[in-house]
Amino acid sequence: MANENLEAYTLSVVVIGAFNPSIVHPFWLANKKLIREQEAESANIEVVHTEISKFSIDWATFEITRDRFVVKTSQEPYFEPVRDLILEIFKLLKETPIRSFGTNHSKYYDLRDADRHYKFGNKLAPLSNWSDYLEDPRLQTLEIIETKRKDGKKGLFRIKIQPPDIKLSAIYGILINVNDHLDINERDFVKTFSENWKPSFDRASEITELIWEKANN
Amino acid sequence: MGVNTYVEKILQTGQFTTDGKDVLEKNKINLFALNEKIIRRLKEIGMDNTFSSHQEIKKFLDDGIEQDYDFQTPKFSIGFIDKRKYFSKIQKWVGHIIDFNDEVITAKLNDINNPTTYEIAEFDVDEVPPEDREFISNGAGFYWSLGQVNDNGQIEKKSLIRFQRTKPWEESDINEIIDSADELYHKLNNWE
Numbered sequence: 001m002a003n004e005n006l007e008a009y010t011l012s013v014v015v016i017g018a019f020n021p022s023i024v025h026p027f028w029l030a031n032k033k034l035i036r037e038q039e040a041e042s043a044n045i046e047v048v049h050t051e052i053s054k055f056s057i058d059w060a061t062f063e064i065t066r067d068r069f070v071v072k073t074s075q076e077p078y079f080e081p082v083r084d085l086i087l088e089i090f091k092l093l094k095e096t097p098i099r100s101f102g103t104n105h106s107k108y109y110d111l112r113d114a115d116r117h118y119k120f121g122n123k124l125a126p127l128s129n130w131s132d133y134l135e136d137p138r139l140q141t142l143e144i145i146e147t148k149r150k151d152g153k154k155g156l157f158r159i160k161i162q163p164p165d166i167k168l169s170a171i172y173g174i175l176i177n178v179n180d181h182l183d184i185n186e187r188d189f190v191k192t193f194s195e196n197w198k199p200s201f202d203r204a205s206e207i208t209e210l211i212w213e214k215a216n217n
Numbered sequence: 218m219g220v221n222t223y224v225e226k227i228l229q230t231g232q233f234t235t236d237g238k239d240v241l242e243k244n245k246i247n248l249f250a251l252n253e254k255i256i257r258r259l260k261e262i263g264m265d266n267t268f269s270s271h272q273e274i275k276k277f278l279d280d281g282i283e284q285d286y287d288f289q290t291p292k293f294s295i296g297f298i299d300k301r302k303y304f305s306k307i308q309k310w311v312g313h314i315i316d317f318n319d320e321v322i323t324a325k326l327n328d329i330n331n332p333t334t335y336e337i338a339e340f341d342v343d344e345v346p347p348e349d350r351e352f353i354s355n356g357a358g359f360y361w362s363l364g365q366v367n368d369n370g371q372i373e374k375k376s377l378i379r380f381q382r383t384k385p386w387e388e389s390d391i392n393e394i395i396d397s398a399d400e401l402y403h404k405l406n407n408w409e
Binding site: 006007008009010014015016033034035036037038047049051052065066074075076077078080081084085087088091100101102104108158160166167169177179181191 | 258268305329346362384
């Protein structure tokens with residue numbers, strides 16, 4: 001079971017559209033009661049500019065440019081608050097044209113020992129294919145894109161397997177990234193994002209579970 | 218014109234003094250350098266896809282200008298997420314208040330990952346962060362999580378309560394729900 005070996009789970013949401021970066025600011029969020037005032041006061045503001053706004057509060061990081069709106073969190077208890085926050089922001093900025101969004105699930109697993117770590121890569125991309133050209137080849141990164149979504153919606157799933165990009169307590173860790181990308185009609189964001197939330201988590205879980213089964217059996 | 222060329226030109230023409238007295242010119246260069254970094258950052262993330270990883274923001278090349286002159290241009294952080302703090306072995310519930318008084322909240326809890334059954338639980342009002350207490354009312358929603366947090370290598374158990382900060386439903390939301398219910402009703406009526 002993949003879940004038993006899940007070490008950490010982080011999330012980011014990327015929205016593509018036309019934004020005004022300087023509007024979204026910690027004190028604007030607090031003023032709208034979307035975050036606590038104390039969170040706004042202790043926010044780390046890197047830049048607020050007409051072209052880019054970048055800041056972080058204790059549980060999320062924001063980066064907004066004219067065409068890209070990104071919120072990330074490394075803290076699983078805040079996944080639902082991140083969803084609520086994004087929904088409420090775009091309910092307030094309801095005239096914002098949005099053409100696509102992606103929910104990025106980053107799951108970090110502990111493979112426990114060197115042997116299992118090697119076998120995981122070898123199973124997904126047989127390394128014997130490379131042994132004629134390379135001495136002791138190892139899998140570093142694997143990226144697969146779905147050309148047509150199973151659920152019939154416009155968009156794609158992209159899966160990337162790579163070494164962890166955060167410092168885990170596990171020595172033999174891997175990261176499975178699942179990008180759930182949906183193209184939408186400009187005014188449908190709030191409804192589509194809300195409806196797609198749970199199915200996105202279900203599909204990410206199904207995909208990672210299947211990868212785990214295939215790579216470990 | 219790159220920022221280095223700009224600085225060179227100023228130095229050649231003598232319009233800028235390196236002793237730090239010409240504040241106006243320094244601000245001009247600061248702004249120029251900041252804008253250049255922003256343009257570079259925008260080019261770097263100007264991808265028309267929604268894939269995102271934590272390594273997305275690469276280190277900005279240092280122009281060398283900060284070492285040569287006594288001012289700093291802002292830099293974006295290399296990381297985009299707190300990589301030292303993450304949760305594991307999490308159990309999450311969404312709760313709705315069914316009763317409360319000055320000391321205790323009684324709530325119906327649904328497991329977010331397995332919402333088939335529910336439990337009734339009591340929480341001390343003291344457990345609710347002060348800024349969230351204004352949201353305590355019958356029917357109010359909150360998230361409750363239990364898990365381990367790894368903060369810079371230090372592992373500790375944590376319980377988190379956070380109230381939902383969502384706006385009350387508007388007439389359009391209610392109309393949308395009525396429309397969906399009507400649609401479902403018609404589908405069921407046509408079911409053979």
